Amino acid sequence: MIRSATNRPRRNISPYLFLAPALIMMGIFLFYPIVSVFSMSFTNYNLASKNDFIGVENFQNLLALDIRPRVEGQTIRQTIPTGYQQIAQVDLLGRRYVISGRDPDFWRALRNSFFYLLATPVLIVLAIIVAVLVNRPLRGIGFFRAGYYIPAITSVVAIGLMWRTLYQQDGLINQFLTLIGLQPVGWLTEPGMTLLSAMIVTIWRGVGYYAVIFLAGLQGIPLELYEAAAIDGANRWQQHWNITLPGLRPSILFVAVVSSISALRAFDEVYVVAGKSGGVLNSARTVILYIYNQFDARLIGYAAAISVVFFVITVALSIINLRFGDRRTSGSEQ
């Protein structure tokens, strides 16, 4: 006993040796950059002349918000403090309030990133529908399964260029809309539409990928359950509600988590469809794109500060997501 106890530390070295190559690589290319983002966020580093510690100034500039009531007879400019720009006006309890911030672009980007989350439920519903449709033993069904999956493996640049062409003022989509007597839509030219246009591409691109996950889930549901239900007199719809959907619950949870994380990280579709700073009036700019834009302008310290803030937000969201998911799974076990 005593000998083995003294031997224990030496024996434990070997797993670490095996892990070492990967750990060293991850340390250099993953953990070190993550840590340095935190330290950079307290500097005004710009790759060139400046790299001074400036405390929390970046965070102050980023997060400074001001809310005050709109005063009759005053212009917006007179209402908001100097150095601030208007973000929005809201009506609350019969009064009109002006919200302003030092970096309104950040708040708009944040709003856009959260708006992007709305793609998640749409994706889940569509992917389930597609999965159920292609989960039939039809002739040539493999063709359709592959067809839906093509967008997931196609280069996002090719997809972006294709959609940009479709979205043009005189593009195929608008020509079709005109043909059926509707007004053409400014997909990429109306500030209210650009984000939606990018989201449509995300959804189009993601449906096939998530459908494959649901398809795997569907094939894990025992057929006997359907047979038993049919014997009990359940119709197709009832079978769908009471067998298919509960059976898919783990897949749904997985897809919800994965797709909402990737929605918050939305970058490539927006970049290729709307442009590198988010299209007209930066209307489709998400937080990640905003970080990229700051980086592009060599405001590295500031970009790092946004990354830190966004990191905190995503971690908080993930915790909520997991708690919520835990409750749901344990609920299904009872």
Place this chain on the structure above:
Amino acid sequence: MFLRKLILSVTLMLALILTAGASGSAQAQGGTPTPTLPPAPEICSADQKVIADVEAGATVSFWTLSLSPTFDSYLADVFARFEKTYGVKVNWTDVPFGEAQTRYRNALAAGNAPDVINLSGGWVPEFAEAGQILSMDQNVPEAVRKDYFEGAYTGYNVNGESYQVPWYLSIQFMMVNKQILTDAGLSEKDIPKNFEELAKVSRTVKEKTKRYGFAPNLLEGDTFLKLLAGEGVPILKDGKAAFNTPEGAAVLQYYVDLVKEDVIPKDITTLEHRKMLDRFSAGEMAFVFTGPQLARLINENNPATYKNLLLAPLPVGKAGGVDLGVMSLVVTKATKTPKAAVALATFVTNSCNMVLFSKIVPIYPSSAGALKDPFFQKNGEKVEESARVPAAQSLPTAKVLVPTLPQAEKFKEEVNKAVANALLGQATAQDALDEAVDVINTAIGK
């Protein structure tokens, strides 16, 4: 099982082809054949040393902006003669336009930039302000400096000093699609000479042909600032943004009205220069403002439009004056061989080499010496060469209309935001410009 495998492999192949197709077409654009070099003009008879005490046996690294492969043989010839003259070798790299600005910034910041860089004039102040490039006033002999056109040499001055030598120049023209004019019942006499006429003619074109008169790329770079300057609106006053005058608002209102009437298309809010040119090539609009050197692209896109092409002077604003596009050469401060680097910059931009360059592609030289060449005394046969004489004559007095801007990127971004807000009807022209001026002046802290 076999069917499934077959489908899978076909799918994968399709995806590969799709992606390969996208990258392949991008490469094809660069593949224009290298033109043969014209015979050397008289001024080239003896290549002269203008910089003294050049570091012997040095190698100078040089980055150019989107010139390869079209001008490979031209540049190789220039570098060979440079080596013969100064005994200095050139290590040349060409940088594609799209990634250039970022790459230059990073290289200069990281201290691994080449000795000489070719960049768009508008990028010069940023690097000069950051102290990353050498003052040409202090490093180029006066006799050499004096030969450059003043407007081109001083156009991007920072604190009264020039940090660049001008290389080739471009002057914008209005390209006209004659066929659309004819379809609208108009003739060459009706080609607009100022902006009022441009609006009037465009309305007629829209009414008669359902096509657009023009579609300016208002939100790209400093397009709108140029238009303001052309109308005599002050961009800066005592170092502060000051373009929100009633005249400035009127310039913006002009475009707001035309968009509202659908005389120019709504989607100009996202229009880029290249796309503007594509639309013109496709015969979708009557006029486009661009450099004559790009007539080549129109011919590649659509020979039918090229056949109907006419070159006319740009409509003139109230201030008059021709705006210069300048390609600059700068020498980085970190260079170990400053004399050799300056020697290369002055050699590439000397009259001989610029005349040679102008003969291969319709750009203009930046020195008075080059203009004396007989080549600039008569127009060429191709449409893009048809304005060589008037363009050459305008060079000595042409200016860079937009002054050096404080915090240039932020400045332009806010201006373009204001233009977009006004065009989309989210603010009046005056309010939009007021807001932009306010934000810019807060940012520059004045």
